[in-house]
Amino acid sequence: DDRLLSFRVEPNEGEAENPNFPQNLYHAMELFLHHGFIPLGRRLQQCTNRYFALLEQGPNELNKTGKAIVCFHCGHCGLASSLDELPPAEKGEKAGLCINCQDCSHTNFVELVLPNGRQMPWMERSQAEAEKATPKPVSGARVKPNEPCPCSSGKKAKKCCHIGGV
Numbered sequence: 015d016d017r018l019l020s021f022r023v024e025p026n027e028g029e030a031e032n033p034n035f036p037q038n039l040y041h042a043m044e045l046f047l048h049h050g051f052i053p054l055g056r057r058l059q060q061c062t063n064r065y066f067a068l069l070e071q072g073p074n075e076l077n078k079t080g081k082a083i084v085c086f087h088c089g090h091c092g093l094a095s096s097l098d099e100l101p102p103a104e105k106g107e108k109a110g111l112c113i114n115c116q117d118c119s120h121t122n123f124v125e126l127v128l129p130n131g132r133q134m135p136w137m138e139r140s141q142a143e144a145e146k147a148t149p150k151p152v153s154g155a156r157v158k159p160n161e162p163c164p165c166s167s168g169k170k171a172k173k174c175c176h177i178g179g180v
Contacts, residue, residue, distance in 0.1 A: 018043060018062060021091075023084060024123040026108060039091065039124065042084060054089030057114075061091040068137045082124040082136030083109045090114035091124060093138055 018040035029035050036042040039062065046055035068077060083094040094110040109121040126134040157164055159172035167174050 022125050022127050057089035076140045077137045079135040079137050083121045084124045085112035086120040087117040088115040
């Protein structure tokens with residue numbers, strides 16, 4: 015996705031000199047795929063796709079916004095956690111604690127810079143919005159895997175809420 019070129023990865027202390035340091039999330043994705051870290055690339059793609067979906071929906075006061083980090087340990091990209099959660103020795107050296115894997119040794123700040131130079135904050139759905147948007151399985155009679163899912167998602171039950179004959 016060429017849109018990943020607009021997400022600039024900020025190097026931590028001592029990383030800028032490394033010629034292999036990814037300057038943006040597009041290059042980070044290439045790095046993951048080149049070294050066979052497919053699950054990390056998939057997670058990065060999922061995180062950025064959720065962000066793009068929120069951008070397309072427009073502003074919402076329920077969304078959480080702030081500075082983002084990318085974790086090169088698990089591939090997660092999302093809102094940065096508080097630096098207060100880091101050990102004192104690492105506060106000045108690292109971007110923050112990864113919310114997904116709790117690692118702070120492989121994180122970098124990320125900023126979205128539009129072609130006109132405008133910077134956009136990272137956005138995520140609030141917990142209440144995320145729970146509201148997640149389809150809930152409807153309890154009741156047995157549903158066959160190829161029938162429409164009773165949660166009204168429009169998908170087949172086996173691709174949605176169907177779990178082993180429930």
